[in-house]
Amino acid sequence: MKSNLVTYDRLVSYYYHKAKRENAIYIYNNRSLNDNREIDMLYKLVAKELAKEDPDDAIVLPVLSFQLISKCNLKCKNCAFYSPYLKNEIYHTYDQFVEMTNKALTIVDQVQIFGLCGGEVLLHKELAKMIEFLLKQPKIRNISIVSNGTIIPNEDILKQMRGAKRCYLQISGENHHRSKLNEIKELCNKNDVAYVVYNDREWRDFSDLSNRNFSEEQLEKGFKRCDYACFELFNNKIYYCCFAAINDYLNKLKVDESECLNLEEETSVLREKLKNILNMKYISSCRFCENIADNFKKVIPYEQL
Numbered sequence: 341m342k343s344n345l346v347t348y349d350r351l352v353s354y355y356y357h358k359a360k361r362e363n364a365i366y367i368y369n370n371r372s373l374n375d376n377r378e379i380d381m382l383y384k385l386v387a388k389e390l391a392k393e394d395p396d397d398a399i400v401l402p403v404l405s406f407q408l409i410s411k412c413n414l415k416c417k418n419c420a421f422y423s424p425y426l427k428n429e430i431y432h433t434y435d436q437f438v439e440m441t442n443k444a445l446t447i448v449d450q451v452q453i454f455g456l457c458g459g460e461v462l463l464h465k466e467l468a469k470m471i472e473f474l475l476k477q478p479k480i481r482n483i484s485i486v487s488n489g490t491i492i493p494n495e496d497i498l499k500q501m502r503g504a505k506r507c508y509l510q511i512s513g514e515n516h517h518r519s520k521l522n523e524i525k526e527l528c529n530k531n532d533v534a535y536v537v538y539n540d541r542e543w544r545d546f547s548d549l550s551n552r553n554f555s556e557e558q559l560e561k562g563f564k565r566c567d568y569a570c571f572e573l574f575n576n577k578i579y580y581c582c583f584a585a586i587n588d589y590l591n592k593l594k595v596d597e598s599e600c601l602n603l604e605e606e607t608s609v610l611r612e613k614l615k616n617i618l619n620m621k622y623i624s625s626c627r628f629c630e631n632i633a634d635n636f637k638k639v640i641p642y643e644q645l
């Protein structure tokens with residue numbers, strides 16, 4: 341019997357086919373910055389599907405995030421980046437950032453959203469310079485500065501973002517850190533700085549890194565709907581997702597060379613490898629990831645240690 345339920349998969353499939361029909365991989369650019377988290381998730385899911393096939397052989401990444409820094413002013417017990425637990429701080433300097441980003445941009449034809457993530461990126465001393473650099477890159481369409489909404493952007497950062505509609509502050513934690521939020525919104529409005537504030541969605545518990553023995557069907561289905569998969573530039577590599585990146589870095593779950601890009605390799609080799617990765621049905625890290633579970637375990641967002 342045919343079900344009329346509007347499931348997640350059906351919704352994604354609908355927008356995927358619509359976007360394909362209209363040749364509209366750029367759907368995200370038409371959004372209003374006040375769209376909510378669900379639209380962002382949907383965008384990533386649709387764009388991920390579209391990124392797999394391109395008649396002109398172009399590689400258009402929906403999202404490429406740079407994990408700049410591990411330092412954070414908050415100490416969230418369930419931080420997926422393990423920020424409060426790291427013994428050695430992770431910090432990419434401006435020069436490292438430029439070198440890695442330049443190399444990444446030789447591999448792809450376009451990046452729809454280039455994200456700067458942490459940790460808390462507003463604590464990075466060279467952030468303004470990085471934004472200035474990104475705004476000059478023709479292959480990057482939008483730039484998202486991801487912040488937990490508890491730090492006021494300084495004047496150097498505001499100066500770079502002022503009037504640059506394609507570069508916006510992405511603030512999460514709306515329901516948890518209201519103290520600074522209104523001040524940040526006012527400042528952004530006053531300075532013509534674009535921002536988007538997300539309501540908190542649930543956080544998932546990524547602490548169990550054992551092999552979950554998911555079936556092939558579960559892995560493929562879970563991977564398809566995973567909106568955490570958005571390519572991560574980190575430690576001179578590009579990973580499929582943040583979960584794979586940080587756990588590989590900490591030697592908790594090793595990522596095979598075939599599933600990440602080592603930026604020291606030749607551009608042509610990396611480009612072919614990226615195409616293969618884009619068409620994978622899932623990556624090995626998914627076997628250990630809570631995101632695949634049908635009823636994933638939830639934890640309290642922003643619970644402090």
Ligand code: SF4
Pocket residue numbers: 412413414415416418419420421422423424458459460488642
């Ligand atoms: S705000 Fe919390 S979850 Fe985000 S990086 Fe900082 S400690 Fe981690």
Ligand code: SF4
Pocket residue numbers: 562563566567568569580581582583584623625626627629630631632
């Ligand atoms: S390991 Fe797989 S399911 Fe988990 S975040 Fe990465 S791509 Fe998504």
